[in-house]
Amino acid sequence: MVASNxxxxxxxxxxxxxxxxxxxDAIDSVLAQTYPHVELIVVDDGSSDETPALLEQHPGNFIRYRQANAGQSAAMNFGWQQSSGELLGYLSADDRLHPGAVEAIVAAMAQAPEAVLAYPDFCVIDEDSKPVRTVHTPDYEERLLIANFQCLPGPGALFRRSVWEQVGGWNTGLRNIPDMDFFLRLCQHGPFTRVPTPLAxxxxxxGSTTYNPCNAERSDEPLRVINSLYQTRGLSPSILGWKRKALANALMLSGFMHGFSGRYTLFLARMGKAALLDPSSLLSRKMVSYVLTIVRPKSKA
Structure with a gap:
């Protein structure tokens, strides 16, 4: 059936x-959506475990691709290039959509035609799918995304294909925060809208990248991303006015990633530079949280 407008x-x-x-679980959560016009594309990025066999044996109606290992961003970009939808999205292979999620997010985008992306609240679950907490995401403000360097969209977000075609896909040179880089490019073409319901x-x-130590190059990705943004021509006066605060927040995140990975000298250097750029960051909740996380004794497995 051809989707209508x-x-x-x-x-x-x-x-x-x-x-x-x-x-x-991720696949089945998409196939179970009530919305009638969903195209699911699964890209196996050269898995060496049982993933290829599981995908081959799954009876569901979805498109399967397999490629040599090139990283998450490359797999994501390939999938979007093969897609045909007017609205695009993604789901990490360890996450899930709630029933009715796509229908609710599509409705939100229809009610906000100026929005280029819609994102819902979400639940955090553990490796055994037990609930940990519910994340009520902030309502969208460009200032939060850029000046605070806060990645507002989580799992379940959808965005317009027409804007994706203008900004391009994920940066394959980024491994830890390609999504943040993408959202910073996307927001320059229109606002986002929040769906205040947990839908993913x-x-x-x-094994999650988010909660594991990373090398020095990956820990510096926040600086690469924010510097790339501020090399863009034609930025609005408000975005330009947030530069020092945005860089300070990127420095804090970079410092945290270094500290979490055991590089304490770089942790201190990044935090100190952030405080010089934006003195208010010194006693911010974010700074305190990062420092407490680093100095707190790590539990033994």
Whole structure:
């Protein structure tokens, strides 16, 4: 059936790499959506576990691709390039959509035609799918996204294909925060809109990139991303006015990533530079949280 203007086709990409334990839950959560025009594309990024066999054996109606390992961003971009939807989205292979999620997010975008992206609240679950907490995301403000360097969209977000075609996909040179880089480019073409209902699950587990140490290059990604933004021509006066605060927040995140990975000298250097750029950051909740996390004794497995 061809989607109408009232019910645009939605394409969701699931990139997967050695996520055999979780990927079927992610797939099934998309296939179970009540919205009638969903195209699901799963891109296996060269998995060496049971993932390829699980995808081959799954009876569901979705598109499967397999490529040599090139990273999450490359897999995501390939999936979007093969898609045909007017609205695009993605789901990490260890996350899940709630029933009715796509229908609710499409409705939110229809009610906010100026919005280029819609994002819902979400639940955090553990590796056994037990609930941990509910994340009530802030209402969208460009200042929060840029000046605070706060990644507002989580799992379940959808965005307009027409804008994706203008900004391009994820930066394949980024491994930890390609989503943040993408959202900073996307927001220059229009506002986002929040759906204040938990509509997805974000899973935390031992193999999650979000909660694992990373090398120095990846820890510096926040600085690469914010510097890339401020090299863009034609930025609005408000965005230009946030530069010092945005850089300070990127420095704090970079410092935290270095400290979490055991590079304490770089942690202190980044935090000190952030405080010089934006003295108010010195006693901010974010700074205090980062410092307490680093100095708190790590529990033994």
């Amino acid at each position: 009232i019910q645009p086709k939605v394409s969701i990409v699931i990139p997967t790499y050695n996520t055999g334990r979780y990927v079927l 699950d974000f899973r935390i587990h031992s």
